[in-house]
Amino acid sequence: MEYLIYHLVTKENENGKGMIKFLGTPQLPGFSNMFPLIQGKTVLRHILSFSKYDSILEIRDDHNFQSLSQIISLYAQFANRGVRYETAYYYGTDFSHSAFPPFPYMIVTSQYALSLSGDYQNGLLYKDSETVNYLNQIFDALYEKTTPLLVPIQDLTSQLALNQKIMSCKSDSEILFQLVPCLVPFIQKIDIRKYLLDDMAQKEYFISAVTTYIQNLIHRHEQIHPLHFCSLNGIRRFLEKGVFDEFSTDFYRPLDKLDRKKVVQQFLKYAYIYDLRLLREDLGELSNGLKVYLSDSLGYIQFMGSDGNVIVLTLENPNFLSSFKDYFESMDEDLYYPKEEALILIQKLLNQY
Structure with a gap:
């Protein structure tokens, strides 16, 4: 899975001005290694889901804080190289945006789309332009409903x-x-x-x-x-x-x-x-x-x-x-x-x- 994601990222990066769309968390295998490979005018647009807490005990093992720490580290690397990293978020685990609920996360580029399971252990790869365009539209529609995270x-x-x-x-x-x-x-x-x-x-x-x-x-x-x-x-x-x-x-x-x-x-x-x-x-x-x-x-x-x-x-x-x-x-x-x-x-x- 990590090699496949690496291939998608590097392929889009070769375009010089492409866009990589990622719906998911920093727990993605290889997150800290692969995305920093992005160079030039390629844009990474990232949607995260954040948790709402019902008790202090949950907050002490704060998924939101851990995720943001990783996002900041990646953002700093991109900022130093002039790479655009656009982040947005929504609350909750409602995966109604997903065309395939068992695969709530996705990575979409101009040529490929990859649906990912919640634990990132399984995925579905699409190469036909019709499906890739459809998943691009799904991502864009969700992005319009999110809140910008880092300005x-x-x-x-x-x-x-x-x-x-x-x-x-x-x-x-x-x-x-x-x-x-x-x-x-x-x-x-x-x-x-x-x-x-x-x-x-x-x-x-x-x-x-x-x-x-x-x-x-x-x-x-x-x-x-x-x-x-x-x-x-x-x-x-x-x-x-x-x-x-x-x-x-x-x-x-x-x-x-x-x-x-x-x-x-x-x-x-x-x-x-x-x-x-x-x-x-x-x-x-x-x-x-x-x-x-x-x-x-x-x-x-x-x-x-x-x-x-x-x-x-x-x-x-x-x-x-x-x-x-x-x-x-x-x-x-x-x-x-x-x-x-x-x-x-x-x-x-x-x-x-």
């Missing part, structure tokens, strides 16, 4: 617009997950102008927008007291590198050592506004700048591509947000330090620099 925002102006949108959303709770903690709000004591590149476009607008954003963000966090996950190695990374993973380094220089310390000192000063959860071990890679933000009505996942560009993926479906919030809120207490101990450890680390 990329790849420039500074769009990032600032997203930040402003977050500020306008009412929420009783927020969750921040990023190994290098959210430190942008704590640059009030440094002169950011000296770090911006001379040829930066709209420099004055950026300074004004960031200043307003910081004021609003601290005020918001003082009211909401977000759940904030980070790691000691993440703070160490900032003290050593002096960069903010929220923004691409193509418009500013790394902070000098003195200003790095000032930023972390401000973070400690305002630690009282957070339900701080310093992780005992890093959950994920420090270098990709992964950040998860979740509120009652809006969320986003951000990461850094290998080319140094920041990619932001927005999440707006209430049920989807709820699943991810429950995942973090129910995280085992043994995975992070008590807050008092966490603050002592951060101060000890700061004293080393």
